[in-house]
Amino acid sequence: MGIIAATKTQPKDLQPLPDRPTASDLKQPLIFDGHNDLLLKVQRAGGLSALSDYMEGGPGHLDLPKAKAGGFGGGFFAIYVPSASNADVDDLEVRDPPYDLPLPDAIGWEDAMTVAMSQFAVLLRLEEQGGLKIARTAREIPEIMAQCKVAAIAHMEGAEAIDPDFETLEVLYAAGLRSLGPVWSRPTIYGHGVPFRFPSDGDIGPGLTDHGVRLVRRCDEMGVMIDLSHLNEAGFWDVARHSTKPLVATHSNAHALSASARNLTDKQLDAIAETDGMVGLNFATAFLREDGRMDADTPLDTMLRHLDHLMSRLGEDRVGFGSDFDGAMVPAEIGDVSGLPALRKAMMDHGYDAALLEKLCHRNWVRVLEASWGH
Structure with missing residues (x-):
């Protein structure tokens, strides 16, 4: 949630593009994306009773018809518990920097569990209806996309629903959870996160x-990936000290x-690059x-400048997309x-x-997830 084996033949839908793709290739390479807030959107629209908005098309950034039209191959589907005020970020203030928005209060485990279970149920029901398929190993992602299905990673954005004995973590992992902030x-x-503040650092x-x-x-x-997005800088370095896995910021x-x-x-x-x-x-x-x-x-040139800068520090094998679809205002040229x-x-x-397009669009995510999950 934001402001708002190499010798084998590759699957047909994941074949490399020609050196200079034409307009007819613009749905390729398929994009596997680091973050969306679809589950929160569906929950707010009625939960299990509102699944048709995704399956048949509806309001917002992401649904199945739009995914097919845009060449969206899947991504991280966030389970996010909103604050009771329903106003985690004041959009009007963010339109006119500088700003420094107070953070909502912490949320208790019991309240968070109710919301998290509801959103996970939406994800499982979407899989049951054929709207997506949950990927529990990195190798499944290109296989699912090659079948023209949306590959979904179950991700939890904020660990309020995880009890300190990690019993809920065990259960959610069995259900498919593979990423957690x-x-x-x-x-x-x-831990502690960063407020929505500009200008500022973390x-x-x-x-x-x-x-x-x-x-x-x-x-x-x-084998649950830790997401560094939203952590403050002290938390970032704490993860770097205590984790043995690649450092990843999804969005x-x-x-x-x-x-x-x-x-x-x-x-x-640079620290992320050092851990691959x-x-x-x-x-x-x-x-x-x-x-x-x-x-x-x-x-879109603004996005390209960020991509260029990220690749200048990380290299071209360590950058991808983390759109924040259905959780943020995106450039109108994308919509x-x-x-x-x-x-x-x-x-x-x-x-x-x-070759670079393929890396940025999905292959880099598959690589880092295999390193992080071990399968």
Whole structure:
């Protein structure tokens, strides 16, 4: 949730593009994305009774018809517990920087569990209805996409629904959970996040708690990826010290280009590169723009500058996308998932060749997930 074996033949849908793709190829390569908030959207629209909006098409950024139109191959589907106020971020303030928004209060485990179970049920029911397929191993992702299905990773954004004995973590892992962020900005028993503040960096407050260190170690043992997005800088370095896995931020941008507390400094990017980790580019305009404004009138060149900077620090094998669809205002030239061909065209026009497009669109995510999960 944001502001808002090499010798084998590759599956047909994942064949490399020609060196210079044409307009007819703009739905390829399929994009596997680091973050969306579809489950929250469906829950707010009625939960299990509102599944038709995804299956048949409805409001918002992401549904099955839009996914097919845009060449969306899947991604991380976030389970996110909103605050009771329903106002985690004041959109009006973010439109006119500078801003420093107070974070909502922490949420108790019992309240969080109710919401998390409801959203996980939506994900499971969508799989049952054929709208997507949950990937529990990295190798399943290209297999699912090659079948023209949406590959979904069950991700938890903020660990409020995880009890300190990790019993719920065990159950959720059995159901398919494979990625977890210890916080969504507001504090949890596991750590502290960054507020929505511009201009600022993430060096704000304490990092992981003792419970948080235990959580990181247990997730490493189980094969649950830890997501660094939303953690403050102290928490980032705590994960770096205690995790043996690649460092991954599913939906974060370059602080050097947009001085938001949510973005990563070059020092953090260098640390991610040292672990052979990954960053997914967030499409949220407030985290893209130099002026920090949330404004749909944001050119795609802004996204390309972030991609170039991320690759200059991380290398081309450690960058992908983390759109924040259904959780943020994205550039109008993309609009929603069906607008992803515009992003591919912009990358092609910018000089990215076919091999680089494939890495950015999905292959880098598959690589880092296999390293993180061990399968």
